[in-house]
Amino acid sequence: MPTMTLLGFNKVSLIWVSLDILSRGLLMEYDFLRRTALSFYKNAKYLYTQEEYNLAAFNIEQAMQLLLKYFLATKIGEFPKTHSLRRLSRESKNLCNDLWEFYQVNASIIGNIESAYIASRYYPV
Secondary structure, X not given: OOOHHHHOHHHHHHHHHHHHHHHOOOOHHHHHHHHHHHHHHHHHHHHHHOOOXXXXXXXXXXXXXXXXXXXXXXXXXXXXXOOOHHHHHHHOOOOXXXXXXXXXXXXXXXXXXXXXXXXXXXXXX
């Protein structure tokens, strides 16, 4: 059974808290992204406890993606139409040094989450 750390949940929890604090209250127009991201995150944690690892990975990637889009939207009024966590993280580079540092330190984990997301969508597990 994979550990939570292997799936990146501990790191993702840090990302979640950081982005939520940074974004809260900036622009409520995009709050649907934050709410949906939170739902994906909660669902990922539940699916993990049910040993549905492929679906947990899919949901955690979606949570991260939507939260990054929410952060960008609240900062600059829009977000790139991409599914790439790497690109979304790069887009935030000039907006939040802490977020960019977090991405650099955890780039391999974020890459693994992206790979797991793709595998969960297109390959049987």
